[in-house]
Amino acid sequence: MSGPLVNATRFRLEHADDWAKLESLVERLEKKSLRSLSDDDLLDLPRLYRTTLSSLSVARDTSLDRSLLAYLEQLSTRAYFQLYGVQTSPGRQVLRFFATGWPSAVRALWRELSFCAALMTLSAVAAYFLVLSDPEWFYGIVPGGLADGRDPSASADFLRRTLYDGADGPLALFATFLFTHNAQIAIFSFALGFALAVPTVLLIGYNGLMLGAIVAVFASKGLGPNLAAWLMIHGTTELLAICIAGASGMRIGLALAFPGTATRMDAMVAAGRVAATAMLGTVVMLGVAGILEGIGRQTITDDGLRMLIGGTALAGWLVYFFWPRRGSGQAA
């Protein structure tokens, strides 16, 4: 005598094989990668996914078996994330980042970037004239530890030596420390943008002040061009990176303060993704700057060559970021 054959039972009989197949495919995808699946499996995957998804809708309407519903729900969810939620392979992601993602993010930040560059330049000029007019200002701007004797009381000879003598001690290690430190600051200035960009702007401005104060000290002893060459070899890359990091922080703060027609949340998300891409790029730039500093600055002591390298680096970055290219319309 046939008993009550409920939908859930009929349903399981019909589709359980497909579900199990999908489950094993998803399991393998989660554990390994796309390459672990054969061509047949890859062709099957979307079909099985759609079958399971429609099973879920049907089960929701007709079945009262709670564990069946829970199972279909979690299986569909896992399959969904493997099909839609996952990015392309790491290699391709890196490629895309360097080919389009990073430069177009920087391009998208051009307003903030010009503001940061202008702010840094202006603060530097202001500090330069302040320190020239009254050297006491220097001590108020640059912390003693960072100046390391390079203050207005130093002799021209001493200052010259700091520019051309290889420092004693492991310099590559120091350069690495500077790189990680600067990169941390770059990440900070991105994150601090969340506080309506105020700390980010302060950070950029202060950086410019220190720069101007130090230039003033060297310039007053007639070492201006020499310092410029010393700074340029890695400074063009480093200062540009700092400006980009600042710009990315500002973008978030501005989106939060002035979301325009979008909701505050949407504006922030859009800004956050562009800014994060640009910020990640500055970490790469600071790495390059660290290499230039650790190797180039010690072995190359010719002013002209230093300027040439620094200038070429700057031109290279600018061309890389702003050279018009195809597909630049769809910014990240």
Added chain:
Amino acid sequence: MKRRSKRPGGLRRRFVTPEGVDLQLELASGGARAGAFVIDALIMIVILIGVTLFLLYIGVQEMPEALGILWLIGFFLLRNFWFSLFEMGRRGATPGKRLAGLRVVARDGSRLTGAAVVARNAMREIEVFLPLSFLGMQAAQGVANTFLTLFALTWSGIFLFFPLFNRDRLRVGDLVAGTWVVEVRKTTLSYDLVGAAPRQRRKFPEEALAAYGIYELQRLEHVLRAEQPIAVSTVAATIRDKFGIPSDGDDYGFLSDFYAELCARLEQNMLFGRKRESKHDA
């Protein structure tokens, strides 16, 4: 199982796939996320201490420069990219999140981009590391006065408990990146309670079948799947007493037959558009 899932205002959220099916994701609870973070932090600390000890062991006297550089870069990568690298993977989860059964997802259902992952994790700098390093620096210089400590604690308090103050449990990083963290449980398909083989042995009075709705049916399913003798016999006794059915000594068989009958009946009514949520439903 997921008893609270239907409760409005819980952690279930609509999540419609391109095929138009609502997957109804369950957001991760604050506790699960905190647990995942603690696990990750512990792993990172253990790696850091382990590697440092190993390096010290190798180059005890003069730390070679190359090792120092490696250490610095390793520390930098660990601190900044541990979360990002794992969350960019196919699981969308760090080891800690994996253990807690969580996954990072783009809120709009689109692909979780690398930029979003980087954004949500870079925000950790001001949420966790800034107040921590601030406190550490102050303590190292011996100037950690009450005011500064209080300030740092308030700062991190605001950010750490931020997820508890919005209904989607968003961290500041989630807010900026447009992501949220959901539970992805792995469950296996449990056996079919009604069974493929026809095996109706008992008849039930009409009023007994008419008395219950979907809620009671699913509670019954829960009891049957849990297979705890005391619960099974209690429920069986309650139903028997209520409708005057004599006991035949097989509580589990009685209940599973009753389940099958009730299930068939409710399913059929549902097909005719008469959905009965619970026994209080008319």
